[in-house]
Amino acid sequence: MPGPLELKGIAASPGYAAGPVFDLDRPLGAYVAKGSAAAEKAALEDAIAAASASLADLIAAAEGEAGEILEFQLAMIEDDALTGPAFAAIETGLPADAAWTSALDAEIAGYETSDEEYFRARAADIRDIRDQVFRALVSEGGASVPAGAILHGDDIAPTRFLQTDWSAGGGIALKSGSSASHVAMLARARGVPMVVGLGPAANGVSGEALLDAEHGGIVFAPTDAERRRFRTAAEAYAARREKAGDFLGRPAATKSGVPVRVQVNVADPSDVERIDIATCDGVGLMRTEFLFGKVLPDEDTQYAAYRRVLEWAGGKPVTIRTADAGGDKPVPGYTVEETNPFLGLRGIRLSLARPDVFRVQVRALLRAGMHGTLKVMFPMIAVPEEYARARALFVEEAAALAAAGVAHMMPPLGIMVEVPSVAIAPELFAEVAFFSIGSNDLTQYVMAAARDNGTVAALNSVHNPAVLRLIGEVAAFGQANGISVSLCGDAGGDPAAIPALLAAGLRDLSVAPAQLAMAKAAIAEVAF
Ligand code: PEP
Ligand code: MG
Helix, strand or coil, X not given: CCCCEEEECEEEECCEEEEEEEECCCCCCCCCCCCCHHHHHHHXXXXXXXXXXXXXXXXXXXXXXXXXXXXXXXHHHCCHHHHHHHHHHHHCCCCHHHHHHHHHHXXXXXXXXXXXXHHHHHHHHHHHHHHHHHHHHCCCCHHHCCCCCEEEECCCCHHHHHHCCCCCCCEEEECCCCCXXXXXXXXXXXXXXXXXXXXXXXXCCCCEEEEECCCCEEEECCCHHHHHHHHHHHHHHHHHHHHHHHHCCCCCECCCCCECEEEEEECXXXXXXXXXXXXXXXXXXXXXXXXXXXXXXXXXXXXXXHHHHHHHHCCCEEEEECCCCECCECCCCCCCCCCCHHHCCCCHHHHHHCHHHHHHHHHHHHHHHHHCEEEEEECCCCCHXXXXXXXXXXXXXXXXXXXXXXXXXXXXXXXXXXXXXXXXXXXXXXXXXEEEECHHHHHHHHHCCCCCCHHHCCCCCCCCHHHHHHHHHHHHHXXXXXXXXXXXXXXXXXXXXXXXXXXXXXXXXXXXXXXXXHHHHHHHHCCC
């Protein structure tokens, strides 16, 4: 490559990584034909067995959502209905590689054109299975990724992430991708630096790259000066992280001792296993749409998930948000296909359109309320009627549970402030129990800059005076009217945004667990 190439994207999991670029999209190696149908059949059987064994190993080590994805794939790969057509094609004289890809491509096309959204969404899993077996056929497993590499490509499958050995460092740089994807959640949980939305400009690059997943950028083929700058930034980040660790065990307060509540955001209930409850003030946001991963969970499954987090919190508040499916978090078989899903049937709009699904979640929440200090909030509220209708469903279901003699508790009901109509006219919502500002969506809607589009990432800034003014006005309204206001968007855990958020009047933040120490350290630096 002639010279350095610097690209900007969106930081999806913070950190720094320098290493050789591994092209995720490069063509896989050539298959060497075995000569007879029997030998081709054996080669394909071996490759399927190798891919299944690798999936089984990953399942043994996986937790929560990752385990479900892998178990689905293992069930598919072991299903003769999926693999049978490839073996039949070998009988007609095709070599194993061509038989496998043509059979799986036909299967994928069937999934992609299905009338059912659920099956269309499964096409990505079948593509992943196709590639895993193909890699085994050409003897190229995940092990061919060099240690400490920067994996660069259009997107990355969760299995590829889990098959990669991250012990020697490394990171992920995606041309598209989303910070709300499953892989982004896995990367944050494992502390693997990841940037998404870099665009296609670096197609086919090789050599060294410097990944800055603190600010969201990458430099390919860096100069010595860029290497030095990178090292300084990476060392400063590591030093800040280490120093921040000292703040973890203490309550958060500014330099002059103004206390700030710091809670955590969780998604999968297993997230809490990695968090010491003593280090936070509770859960400010439990996202529940990820529980709706593959199938719509039944009442008992949801109840168990909510109860687990409430019991872990041991009396500290846990704010669970009803499903915010849609937008950048589609749920197969539940969300609908739309040309502009961020402005469509998302969050509370979908819940109210599907009361059959919503009532299940409402009952699970009412029952779980017996096991701790539960608060419930609704996402994407735009008008007071939505809150009133959602509340009415809680009242109805509570009455039904009472009539059936089922133990339950009505939680305080609040709303997310993430649609500008609410932030501009909070007085219309004076009867809600609390506000929680969703700065991710509030920023994207105020700035008309999608949160998953790297090319407009510079516009998507919580520092814009229009966004900060709205946050300040909501905080002031809450203060004047005795309604608590917290903020649970990613800005709450961003040390660069914390001074402005506290200056806007906020005293209550909910942050990604990996950002807890850094957030507390940043609060301690705030002068007032
Ligand atoms: C937000 O919009 O800031 C938020 C916390 O919700 P989510 O990121 O899940 O949309
Ligand atoms: Mg949101």
